Amino acid sequence: MYKNFLNLNQDKQKKILEVCIHEFAERGYENASTNTIIKEAGISKGILFHYFQNKRSLFLYIVDYCFQEVLEEYKKYPLTETGDIFKRLIEFGVLKLKLYHAYPEISKILLEALVNSPKDLRLEIETKYNRLSKEFLPAFFQEIDDTKFRKGVDTTKAIQILTLFLEALGQRYLKDYKGKEQEMLEDVDKIMDEYYEYMEILKYGMYSS
Amino acid sequence: MYKNFLNLNQDKQKKILEVCIHEFAERGYENASTNTIIKEAGISKGILFHYFQNKRSLFLYIVDYCFQEVLEEYKKYPLTETGDIFKRLIEFGVLKLKLYHAYPEISKILLEALVNSPKDLRLEIETKYNRLSKEFLPAFFQEIDDTKFRKGVDTTKAIQILTLFLEALGQRYLKDYKGKEQEMLEDVDKIMDEYYEYMEILKYGMYSS
Amino acid sequence: MYKNFLNLNQDKQKKILEVCIHEFAERGYENASTNTIIKEAGISKGILFHYFQNKRSLFLYIVDYCFQEVLEEYKKYPLTETGDIFKRLIEFGVLKLKLYHAYPEISKILLEALVNSPKDLRLEIETKYNRLSKEFLPAFFQEIDDTKFRKGVDTTKAIQILTLFLEALGQRYLKDYKGKEQEMLEDVDKIMDEYYEYMEILKYGMYSS
Amino acid sequence: MYKNFLNLNQDKQKKILEVCIHEFAERGYENASTNTIIKEAGISKGILFHYFQNKRSLFLYIVDYCFQEVLEEYKKYPLTETGDIFKRLIEFGVLKLKLYHAYPEISKILLEALVNSPKDLRLEIETKYNRLSKEFLPAFFQEIDDTKFRKGVDTTKAIQILTLFLEALGQRYLKDYKGKEQEMLEDVDKIMDEYYEYMEILKYGMYSS
DNA sequence: GATGAATGAGGGTTCATTCAT
């Protein structure tokens, strides 16, 4: 598939990837211009289409690459809080936000690949996403100590709530800090405090004591 | 402004609106093609721009139309639960979900108009949105009985949690039922039950008794 | 030909003519927009093309009208200096400039009709121009007292020189005062003085004493 | 800048230049059609804009090219008469006329580029023109022996007259010989004689003896 | 006579993709 590209030396690959990520992040799939890409990567029209058959497959490659990239980052920071789901979720939420802001372009591509691309692309990417998250997420919750939940609380439901809520909260932060990545990093402590406050309320509703 | 269009007989208006909504929903503002629109609506290039001066103003009209459309639907279903915020939110969440599924394209346009359009368009739409939601939302929360919250719970924060959570839950349902609008309507009771279960947990964490 | 238009009451005719003159003067034949014309004249698309079959013939009508208009103006100011060609030419030159500036749009149309229009239009207008100027110009020089020229000076040639020179001088003034019609009218005396200076030199070369 | 175009082989460049010159000369900047150009040059839409970024810059290139072309022609015929301004002007006038007729389209473009183009284009071209004419024109008059003028004659005014007159005369010849370039070249001697006659009259009015 | 809705060709420009070199 992409072997022509993968045979390139690392530096050139890196350069091209960076340019593509930048362009796709900034302008979205359809508006991204292969012309801009080759100009900024300093490569020729022909060779781009030699590496990646067409724009579509180039984009799929980039999305995949971004995926792997963030996954590896996630793996670099193993979550320490194992027993207490609330603490773990806060850790996870903050990590996510940090990664969003450490790799804003990669994050933007991943977020928007599922929203702004043409239908067929969207579908293709969606299936990959789903496959991956099915492998990844269960591991996250497997060591949870579910004896702490109060009776009458369906643990799965509770986790659902927490996950969904954190997802939504994360997105709200993302929106609020859009274009102010630096500020966000400075506010990490404040954000974590907020996470805690919210979690405290939820915890009260779920835990037994 | 749009009088040329509004003078048209209802059938033709409907047809054109449907085509535009479909195109803008599927491809977004920038990638929507006026060529596709005229082809599918069976009208000429010239007349489209006779009705709506340009693509931009066509889009604004469509967004406005979508707005009115959902607003009217909302008004059709006045929320009955007044005192208990949890019940009211459930009602609201389910209503929202129903509307999402009854008008998936309209909903998509409204959701993405504020996210994926070029900056200037976004700003123009945002101001309209804000004006409307300032009229609409306060009424929603004004009669809430906040004595019911337990001490130590910041009412605003609590409402934030509920709103965010419902938003996220709604989106998950949306995703799950994508393309299966009928099933969704049949499952409304099941969904409401789920809403209740989730809410019960949250309520426990927030209410005093 | 234009009888539909000519049957209109004078006010309506006037209004339409003014609008057309303005549009054609400002934007030239090809860039002039019949849309703009009907909008500003407050008439309908259909009726404009009912009066004048098409844009081409509308333009020809306007050019003709402009022609008649300036010709009439010329006739209003019969040149007083009869014997002395130099004085008459100065009078004529200044009159011309005044008319250019009294009717800048009409003048612009006439000037540019012969330069900026499509080839076939240009040719058609040119023939009319030539026919008219052949009737008009000889009268201008018929009462010239040619005994004043010094021997060896071909009177016809001399008049050619003067005519050409004045033409060129007039155009230079036109260019210099482009967009500053008011200033020009204020400078009329200064301009006449310049005309005199130039003429004095030429006169010295042509007259006998 | 125009390197894509300049890398073309001479024949193709020539062909495209000719077509562009023809189109711009005949229809002016705004009404010239890039569609017509590509059709007549037998090239594709894409490649025209690959050579020249856009219509504007294509036009600027063409104007520049025309400029260089006539300048080179001027240089081929160095003016021999140095002291006597009259003789020199005749030489110059005739040369100009010859060039007008040898390159009617190029001449038309240069003449009208400064008159009929949109304002911003005009300004850009004007600055280039001025820069060039400031290098070129002074040389033309610098060796003039102005002691020959009779007292009371303002040398500058005199030269103004001569220049303006020649300009006007040239334009009349141009008009007379329009479409009959061959005849004109055959009549060069007759024309020069006429120039002489005219000049003789003017000289008499300006020179002292 | 008078309207203005409707047409569709044409405007300049950008684009992903191909292919001879």
Next chain:
DNA sequence: AATGAATGAACCCTCATTCAT
């Protein structure tokens, strides 16, 4: 492997002109 010249469809939009009313 690598280049970039070349293609032509597609982009939004404007236009003179027609014709049913």
